[in-house]
Amino acid sequence: MDKHANIVVMVNGQTRQLRVPVRRNLVDMLRHDLGLTGAHVGCEHGVCGACNVRVDGVVVRGCLMLAVQADGAAVDTIEGLTATGEIAALQSAFVERNALQCGYCTPGMLMTGAELLLHETCPSRAVIRDAISGNYCRCTGYQAIVDAIETAALARHGETAS
């Protein structure tokens, strides 16, 4: 009854071959087939952003994409971004500013923040708020998150300027 498919996905730089139910979504595949529990499930209807992952360089909702749609794609999760050190400065800024409380929105929020900083060197607070408006956080009220992303942006800008 459950149709399956064989897929090949590059996850965090590593090629993985998987057999997945065709109806399984990407975030469920990452979490349960690969044990990468950093991406979280908050709504399963694409609103909260807890499931944000990067697919072929673009941050998408892991709950709105089927695992089979990731066949042949490169998927990066929070675990991968941590392992490479790609977002180490942003993560430190979050820790220092306490831009997280329960931590459940945090991996998705970091994904979005990292993508913003790739495209904008010096985003204003309004631009930051707009960029993270697809990431629901119930704990922080957002200000600390905006502060942390702003801090990371300024630090990065300082690095490239000097």
Add this chain to the structure above:
Amino acid sequence: MSDLTAAAWPGASPTRPEARRFVAGQGRYLDDIDMAGMLQVAFLRSPFARATFDVLDLEAARACPGVAAVLTGQDLLAVCAPWQTAFATLPTHHSPPQHPMAVGEAYWQGEAVVAVVAETRAQAEDALEQVMIDWSPVDAMVDPGAALQDRALPCHPDLASNLALDRRIDVGDADSAFAGAAHVVTQRFMFGRQTGVTLEPRGILASFDARVGELTVHTSHQAPFQMQEIFARQLALPVEQVRVVCPDVGGAFGIKLHAYADEMAVVAMAVLLGRPLTFQPDRLESFLSDVHARDARVDARLAIHDDGTIAALEVDALFSFGACSIYPRSSLGEALQALDLCGCAYRLPAVRGRVRGAYLNKVPTGAYRAVGQPIASAVVEQLLDHAAAAAGIDPLEIRRRNHLSCVPDDGKPHLSATGMAVGPLSLDACLNRIEEQMSYARLRTDQAHWREKGVYRGIGLCTFVEMTGVGSRLYGPAGIRIAGKESVRLSLTPSGRITCRTSATDQGQGVRTGIAQVIASTLGVALDEVLVTSGDTATDPLGGGAWASRGIALAGEAARLAAAELRANVLAIAASLIGVDVNGLGIAGDSIIDDAGQPVRSLRQVATAAHYDSSATALHPLPPLTVERSFAPADKPYFMANGVQAAQVEVDIDTGVIRVLDFWVVEDCGRVINPLLADEQVRGGVVQGIGAALYEHCVYDDTGQLTNASLADYLVPMASEMPDIHVSHVSTPERATLLGAKGIGEAGTVGAVGAIWCAVNDALRPTGQRVWQQPFTPSHVLEVLYPEDTAPGSADR
């Protein structure tokens, strides 16, 4: 104290150790836990607000792939007794009994009726579609006014009436005060029904090992000891055989404080089937099963003298509960506190109040952050603004004229008009500080200038008092087995480190870090030598958990007491080991130091000797290196905190859209242990209050269907709509503790709702109209501004 411990001192802001894990995606939440042989549960839920049902056939469901079992409420009676909420101190409060799953009749849309246990959640949900069940809808009670009429159909057959609560207070001579007042202002308030929307849904993973008779439950919850006691009792297991573990919890806010029927069902099925079972409601289910909150109609009026001083307050509140009183704390808290905290910040010569609660065929209601206190403060603050306008007095000034006078700091209880114990407060100091912080006078000037240009900006203030650190008097005397104390067990380990197990649980607040700071600074050790953990009934000392803003206030005090005792014990052992007078010794960092500040032994050496070679010391018996202490307020029921909040909003009178431009909080939570963590609690709480005022609403239709049960339709605050929130503090240390800290977890939500009410109606004052139905959606704003344009019946939203 040495520089080594400076980072730990109360007032410093060290970061939380767990934050490092969380930013790396290494949190371990309920759904991240895998257990061998684990099966998934899915529930069929009632699609009707009230209906009887006949389960016709389960065989088709049982035959579905991956299905291990399909169970009904009837099946669970074999292992799990029904429960019934009762409050011994309020014997008139009757609740229908609750079963883990409905038996024969369901009483709210969303009540669980049939469970499928399968290898995957998807397979379980597939099987649900094969359950053959016959529904017969019954007239549902959905309106509180109708529910409380004579001969109204009770919403449950075990109820004689739908009246869950009827409480009155009458102090002073309200009638004379209203009759003789210079001004009387009146307002009807509607507070929309809300839900918590924790980003991580509730969750439970239950495993019963019949070989040793042990039940282990992992649960995304705030009160593990409460649930341990309940699971043991309902399943007839010795409490010592039940272990409850709370992993990382993705947001709680009171929603995860209750004993939910579907979670009890999972535990009961785990015992019945002998397999580990896990369940998390998905988001759509959460809207129909998490406790709902607020949902009240309040009619209130305020009488003032010519000089703006309050003569009397009258409040009549009608709360809409759900189909039963949530277990074990009841659904009463919101309603009781909405009345009890009314006017507590003010000199109130006369007050007449009534609060009623009506059972309805809706999702049961229960404690959600700030529990009734946002309503209490919003009502009084909004009336004060109307009174100020009537008397021609500035709104800030009218508060100043009415604030409760400084209560003498003599340790004696002083009671508000409503009977609440208020200690020393700092209302005027907070008001003065916020006036300065927000540049109030300049904002008023700017407001007038904007009004001339047709831009409607409003300034709203909200003074609030709130109960924190609620102790043993709330539930103990009511016969409810919830600990009002918090506890710590502190140990010096053989490695020379300090471990602390505490009953205070953490869902992101950072209470463990605050406790570590208290311990480190009392002992004299470095912060990173102290490891604080909580959330496991097998290893923690018994205590309340996380609710009523208690973590640092109560567990912090217990930690302070325990650390002082441990310090004395360690030094006594060290002195005996070295052969010197204990009075010359101290602790700094990882060492015992002499009176010249020189290290004479390491903590590790002392610990090793004490644990493994106590013959090295002449001290017998050896003072314990593990100390357990508890704390709950003794002379008073809670620590009253206070503050003032302020909002500046802009209302677009053409579209009805409200923007929050700026927000301020001046909070007095006593001694602030970690300013970074405390301020973030305030900010998060404020945004929940703004969400309540502007966005959040569980919209029921008149058949008892929740029409907006998804995140697309139930609007929650997102970043682009929220302002920066300026937080500052006044500090009146709590007298009853050495630590001096009051609670802070709910303060933001307590005052934010009232600040927005006042700000919006302040913006609209030139129009002669006022909003009265929260959330203030654009459509509601337009309805009040342009009543002649409103089609009939559209006022319901």
